[in-house]
Amino acid sequence: xxxxxxxxxxxxxxxxxxxxxxxxxxxxxxxxxxxxxxxxxxxxxxxxxxxxxxxxxxxxxxxxxxxxxxxxxxxxxxxxxxxxxxxxxxxxxxxxxxxxxxxxxxxxxxxxxxxxxxxxxxxxxxxxxxxxxxxxxxxxxxxxxxxxxxxxxxxxxxxxxxxxxxxxxxxxxxxxxxxxxxxxxxxxxxxxxxxxxxxxxxxxxxxxxxxxxxxxxxxxxxxxxxxxxxxxxxxxxxxxxxxxxxxxxxxxxxxxxxxxxxxxxxxxxxxxxxxxxxxxxxxxxxxxxxxxxxxxxxxxxxxxxxxxxxxxxxxxxxxxxxxxxxxxxxxxxxxxxxxxx
Numbered sequence: 001x002x003x004x005x006x007x008x009x010x011x012x013x014x015x016x017x018x019x020x021x022x023x024x025x026x027x028x029x030x031x032x033x034x035x036x037x038x039x040x041x042x043x044x045x046x047x048x049x050x051x052x053x054x055x056x057x058x059x060x061x062x063x064x065x066x067x068x069x070x071x072x073x074x075x076x077x078x079x080x081x082x083x084x085x086x087x088x089x090x091x092x093x094x095x096x097x098x099x100x101x102x103x104x105x106x107x108x109x110x111x112x113x114x115x116x117x118x119x120x121x122x123x124x125x126x127x128x129x130x131x132x133x134x135x136x137x138x139x140x141x142x143x144x145x146x147x148x149x150x151x152x153x154x155x156x157x158x159x160x161x162x163x164x165x166x167x168x169x170x171x172x173x174x175x176x177x178x179x180x181x182x183x184x185x186x187x188x189x190x191x192x193x194x195x196x197x198x199x200x201x202x203x204x205x206x207x208x209x210x211x212x213x214x215x216x217x218x219x220x221x222x223x224x225x226x227x228x229x230x231x232x233x234x235x236x237x238x239x240x241x242x243x244x245x246x247x248x249x250x251x252x253x254x255x256x257x258x259x260x261x262x263x264x265x266x267x268x269x270x271x272x273x274x275x276x277x278x279x280x281x282x283x284x285x286x287x288x289x290x291x292x293x294x295x296x297x298x299x300x301x302x303x304x305x306x307x308x309x310x311x312x313x314x315x316x317x318x319x320x321x322x323x324x325x326x327x328x329x330x331x332x333x334x335x336x337x338x339x340x341x
Contacts, residue, residue: 019312034096093302113287120211132222151216160282163209179284229253266319
């Protein structure tokens with residue numbers, strides 16, 4: 001198992017390098033950049049002094065250099081201008097839109113983004129796991145039809161609309177403040193037990209809103225996988241030998257059906273971040289989603305590039321967790337070719 005973990009960790013290094021290159025390519029695809037757009041706008045207004053300043057900033061942040069050199073400087077594999085060392089040296093770049101270092105722009109939102117994603121993934125699995133098992137073991141029952149109907153409702157309802165409804169109900173019934181991930185009096189205050197409790201209370205609505213569609217999809221996926229296993233010959237043989245239904249379910253078909261269910265942990269993270277942008281704007285959530293939207297619209301390349309890379313790192317961590325869980329659940333995965341001998 002230790003060898004498998006080390007191998008998976010080492011495989012993440014070239015994967016992350018490839019992802020960083022693709023991320024840089026994506027943010028460089030639109031013509032121009034933030035400063036070049038500002039230069040064109042200032043030239044049209046006749047402000048020559050400001051144009052000279054923008055040209056200086058282009059050289060200061062290596063935006064006037066070739067594409068591959070700019071990428072290597074951004075990652076930190078090539079010496080750049082003074083004060084711009086790259087990601088590997090801990091310099092996340094400069095946000096031209098906010099006129100601040102990237103770490104100061106996104107720093108307060110990273111922890112809340114991780115907390116929100118972790119809570120949503122936990123919600124998706126805690127809710128979908130028992131419902132998926134119930135629907136598969138009681139196929140075509142009233143409960144199966146009811147959960148299927150609720151799943152379709154969850155898939156069809158727009159997240160922002162569900163968020164507005166839940167915000168109103170949580171404020172009306174429980175007195176929670178509208179929007180945000182904490183009460184207004186705890187914003188910019190140091191962490192305390194009261195602030196943690198406020199964050200946990202405000203996590204309920206966005207977790208349900210963002211996790212609804214993922215929960216519905218997971219229920220359908222687990223139900224289909226488990227039904228496929230329950231109709232196989234080895235299950236019929238086990239029943240014929242007198243194995244109790246509950247033990248049979250846990251020992252054989254459920255373990256086999258969980259493989260794709262667990263493998264989706266890594267895939268959930270990018271879909272949640274990308275799918276929660278509108279929800280974050282509507283619910284006024286202090287996460288990286290709205291910042292990423294603004295950065296992409298204004299072509300703030302260092303800010304948008306870091307956020308995309310941050311989401312990629314979360315995805316790799318999620319895939320690592322899912323692979324480790326799969327290795328524990330199914331020894332054939334960690335043993336590889338030796339399992340077939």
